[in-house]
Each structure stands twice: as structure tokens, then as C-alpha cells.
Amino acid sequence: GENVEQHPSTLSVQEGDSAVIKCTYSDSASNYFPWYKQELGKRPQLIIDIRSNVGEKKDQRIAVTLNKTAKHFSLHITETQPEDSAVYFCAASITGNQFYFGTGTSLTVIP
């Protein structure tokens, strides 16, 4: 099956700086890549996603890039704020039926 690796496992940035989280996947047939944010004690929530026919997608301070050749995708958060502190998960899906998640990145934004 698909294998998704996520780095780094922890990330600390100063407020206002940018944060980048990277994921790689193994199956070139994967065609949907969502990113979820999970605040402490809460459920994961989708923050952005990208499909394999698109190289980049942006939503305000959040952007995702996809490199199908290298089989990796990245989450970029600009102008970070304390409320961005959470655990972020990447995932990959081939058919949309099964989702394979990365191990998560704990992001801390230092005021």
C-alpha cells in the first residue's frame, strides 16, 4: 500500500515567520493530497487540499505545492500566528476510498 512520510515531527517558529512541512509518498497513482490541522483535544479539520492535476494551491496564508515527479508535497504557512499552533497531518489517497496519513508535525508558534 501507500506509504506517506512527513517531516519534521516538531517545528518551532517565531510569530510572523513562515513554516514549511514536507511529505513524500510512495505510490505514483496517488491523486489527492489533503492537509489536516488538529488542535489539542480536538478533531482533525481539513485546511487545504490539492489534486494531482494541479501544482500549487493557495488559500490566504496557507499554500500547498505538489511535485508529482519527485512524489512530494509541502504545506507552507506564511505570517504565522499563535493560533496556528497545532498538529498538522498530510495524507495521500489513490481512489479517495483509503487515505494514508503522515505521522504529523507539531507546530509551535512563539509569540
Place this chain on the structure above:
Amino acid sequence: DGGITQSPKYLFRKEGQNVTLSCEQNLNHDAMYWYRQDPGQGLRLIYYSQIVNDFQKGDIAEGYSVSREKKESFPLTVTSAQKNPTAFYLCASRELAGGAREQFFGPGTRLTVL
């Protein structure tokens, strides 16, 4: 945060006992999923179902069982055969029509085996 609910929020079980976790959704979603979340391991798929009375095993189905008798309900039973059941369990649902891909998660159930 409505739409998909899980109960109970916390559950304690003695070794050797079966326990059932509830998951209900009123989003009219076709597909439902159960994940297990352990520290440092992300979310791992236990079972999923795309239609009533049908379900598929995920990567870690051993020691678990599910049923899908109604579209809105997808209960998970953690059996005594599951060797390390203490974890946070998340249920999710997804619409299949129109190419929709987003999964909506419930608030989770934290199971502790005493």
C-alpha cells in the same frame, strides 16, 4: 461541530472485555471510516464502509469489528483479541458523489484499558 458525533468521549475497559464505540452522522454521507490515533503514528485506518451492509478492512483491522446496518451509523467493536487497544479513536465520513474527497471527523473517543 455537529454533523458527526462519537460517544462516549472517554471509555475505560478491563482487559478481556469487548467494548463498542458509537459513530453517528447526519450529513447523509455514503462513506464512513474508523481510524486509530497513537502518539507519533498519525492516523491508521481500521475499517471503512462505502455502502450499507458492506465494509472493508484497513491496515490494522485485527481485533476490531464493525457493522453498517444504517447509513448514518458505523459502530466499532474493540474485541479482547486486540492486544493494545488503548488509543484515541476517530470516526470520519465522506460524500462519494461528485468526486468529493474531504473527510469530516468526529470528536473522537479515548479508550483506556485498565
